[in-house]
Amino acid sequence: MYLKRVELQGFKSFADKSVIEFEPGVTGIVGPNGCGKSNITDAIRWVLGEKSAKAMRGDTMTDVIFSGSEDRKPLNMAEVTLVFDNEDHYLDNDSNEVEITRRIYRDGGDAEYYINRQQCRLKDITDLVMDTGLGRDSLSIISQNSINAFVQSKPEERRGMFEEAAGVARYKQRKKESVAK
Ligand code: ATP
Numbered sequence: 001m002y003l004k005r006v007e008l009q010g011f012k013s014f015a016d017k018s019v020i021e022f023e024p025g026v027t028g029i030v031g032p033n034g035c036g037k038s039n040i041t042d043a044i045r046w047v048l049g050e051k052s053a054k055a056m057r058g059d060t061m062t063d064v065i066f067s068g069s070e071d072r073k074p075l076n077m078a079e080v081t082l083v084f085d086n087e088d089h090y091l092d093n094d095s096n097e098v099e100i101t102r103r104i105y106r107d108g109g110d111a112e113y114y115i116n117r118q119q120c121r122l123k124d125i126t127d128l129v130m131d132t133g134l135g136r137d138s139l140s141i142i143s144q145n146s147i148n149a150f151v152q153s154k155p156e157e158r159r160g161m162f163e164e165a166a167g168v169a170r171y172k173q174r175k176k177e178s179v180a181k
């Protein structure tokens, strides 16, 4: 399983539909300051269920929608799709390619989520990626300030990171759900 493609439309600086293809292995994204490199990792975390506007470097979640430029009006919708190669069926889904989409409208309404173009709940996405190393809080994306956060975190928080990395978060979540029922 690997991230094959990211498609962005109306997300932050990506006003027009942009398709970014990745190959297996290591990819470097380079470019001048402010050209949109971090916006790409923001987009990936956003689709995987990031709920904090602050973590998206905004005040409210609608701040991820293209806010206009000198020669362009703001847009009303942002949509990002992640396409994973799933030939090894590492993700628990029968398809060889799994597309996960999140969409948000400026004039309200909750975010919409889709798996392979079928509308779903955020929980379906969280369940799909839990313990795969891809989750919202996973260590697959380490942002500039997260090393500090790791060093300064409380022991229980740090334990949570190890649990995610070790793949036991899924079982803890299921236990919590069954105890709650
Ligand atoms: P650096 O090398 O400094 O880390 P970067 O390539 O990571 O830069 P980003 O932080 O990804 O840059 O992009 C910042 C740019 O994205 C800024 O020009 C900012 O105006 C633009 N931007 C962020 N949010 C929006 C939005 N909602 N609408 C339009 N542009 C946006």
Ligand code: MG
Pocket (backbone or CB within 6 Å): 037, 038, 039
């Ligand atoms: Mg950056």
